[in-house]
Amino acid sequence: MSAAETEIGQLSEREQEALHTYTAVTGQEPSEAIALLRRSQWNVQIAISKFFDGEGPDPVEEARAALNSPPPRPTRHTQNLMSEDLSARFSPAARAVEPVRRVETQPEDQGVYRPSFLIALLFTPFNLLYRLLYSSFQLFGSLFPFLPRLLNVTANPALQGGRRNTNGRRTLGPKDTAARFIREFEEEYGPNSFPFLENGYNMALDKAHRDLKFLLVVLLSPEHDDTSSWVRETLLSREVTEYITSSQGDLLVWGGNVQDSETYQVANSLRCSKFPFAAVIVHTPNVSSTAMSVVSRIAGNTTPTEFLAKLRGAITQNKEALDRIRASRAEQQASRSLREQQDSAYERSLAIDRERARQRREAEAARQREEQAAAERQAAEEKRQRDLQQWKQWRAQSIAAEPGPAVGDAVRISIRLPSGERVIRMFPPGAALEELYAFVECYEVLQAQPDVSSEKPEGFEHQYRFRLVSPMPRVVYELEAGGTIADKVGRGGNLLVEPIDEESEEEEEEKEEEEEV
Structure with a gap:
């Protein structure tokens, strides 16, 4: 047993929950996280602020945290409501079965509105003012990276689901956006670099759910300093590419640039905390019959070994349940095929019986018509003979x-x-x-x-x-x-x-x- 596992096992239940919450948000190693949480008196909010803003002396907050944090009791303990809420959201059990939702995308056939030259000229000052304000807020967000995430958490979900273009890139449909991302990725890192799906995020979810496969979602931010090195050293490393290639029967890969509207919404939906970001999504029948859930998040500049460990762990933990669903679906398909064959054979037999019955009815109807015609001919002949005999008597x-x-x-x-x-x-x-x-x-x-x-x-x-x-x-x-x-x-x-x-x-x-x- 490693020293980090031994140290985690010595923590109390409240401290372990705080550790899980903190590592889920920051992605920091447990050994370093425990030290920072101890210096923050196990207050998750103060520890997160120190992680993103840089640790500095804050005796007022630490004293307040010390006063507000009651000593552990053997039979009873209390929790901060905010900490309890974060713990419920970021605990391992919740992360294992957290359902993902579809995102609202631009329809493929929807055109892009282009204003006339006169209107564009009139609104040029407002456009420049908007770009200036946006650049200022972007700079402010880069200095205080925890604020955008807090705003995303507290913002109206209806506003988060809307389309957003972060840098003036032309908004395209899901399929065209995916094609543009793949083209830019190959131009940057070489052709045929990675087997990304050439369709939208919603279609990738549907395909993974329909084919019962794992979906690896890769979100990249060109503005992040670690993006290029992480892609070259981790994502395109020989170990990762070989594993992805060998697992194509069970694994689908979808990627996107967060500067695109759809990918930005995907990042909000998956609660992306740090770039580069990857998530493993799979069908989870224990949540619902149609649920797709995030079973693993890989955030930050990870090494190939760490990336593969988390990816393999997520696949190994959920492969057995997925295999059961596949077996059940295959059994259902076999039963459905057998029923269809039986129904087809029954329909063919029924069609043959109907054809034979029709032929018998037609033969019976033809026989009756023939008998009726023969009777009519006989009656006509008898009448002709009577009329002929009467005519002979009259003519004689x-x-x-x-x-x-x-x-x-x-x-x-x-x-x-x-x-x-x-x-x-x-x-x-x-x-x-x-x-x-x-x-x-x-x-x-x-x-x-x-x-x-x-x-x-x-x-x-x-x-x-x-x-x-x-x-x-x-x-x-x-x-x-x-x-x-x-x-x-x-x-x-x-x-x-x-x-x-x-x-x-x-x-x-x-x-x-x-x-x-």
Whole structure:
């Protein structure tokens, strides 16, 4: 055990709390801090003032601190309210789980207002006065460095969150600001010096939270004397760069210049106490499910060994919890993927079942339509047969009787029916060709000799589905040609009844049309 740890272990609880508060604000080594706190009668405010302003004899304040500091009691002790508040804010437990907040930045698409030349000329005296006052306050702040921090602590948070440009640098969007910082850093310290993220602070927080990685925030102040040496000797040292490079799977790095508005707000948000400054931020589920907290602060001109020790310590202390979250998230992702696969398989199976059900419904509907169409065709055919039979009975009544032997110029026709039966019939010489067709159509009805008069069916258009043909030579006696039997056939003839195939007729008509074309 080192001498510093032994000395800290001998301190009382109140003295240890004062030591933690003081080192959190100043970043001083514990051995030197204990000596200064003892000279300040363990009054944190006096010790901080001595650290920043330089230690000098102040017997009034030391005597007042001695009077106000009661001796330690074994069963009870009292604390100064200001010291208690600082202790609560800067104690190790609070620092370990201190949540960080997002900062308000300028939107990427927001343009920069540029006044006209006349307005700029009118406001030139006010601008010069502002720059003079600002330079004076800046000089005053450099002489008394604890005042800006006290003002930042006590100032209205709404004012702290606003945009601020500390040296007239052009205010850019977060991404452009990060690109400008990286470009200036490489121009100063060489190309590819450090793997900084090329996006804004809020996006870096979101990326670290989304990917469950540590975020190292590096804040630099060009006006600080130790910035250049710290960057070259510590940040860009071989040990640090090798560790950062080897830890890129778990560590993200974001950097900024405090002269930029966004970085200035980040410094206020992280309560930057001393430059150069670095902070390690990580997701802390013990605070909330979405909290990002500061787990380590590295302030001041530290050596590479000290820098790596604090960085490794912060990562080691929080890596186990982060690994648990990663495992839990991976398990959730695996469960989600499994559910998605199961849902996808179920949807595919359901789609197949729906398609089969649709095909069955369509097949059933087609079958029903076919049955209905067949029933309608059958009903239409039955009605046609009834109308045809009624038409035959009606037409048979008007067929002229066969002329007797007294009619010398009667036409004798021999007709072979489709059944093979041959019928010989005499027709008057002036009988129309349709009379011959009607005789063949109504032959069965004439054979039955109906004694019941019949009327022509309404809405029925009769069509002869046969034609009369003379075999040798083949002559077709078309009904559409008209004329009388004597004119077409002569005094006698042998005719065949040839049924008409509607499909064959349609094919022949199409073939004749193609030949004509």
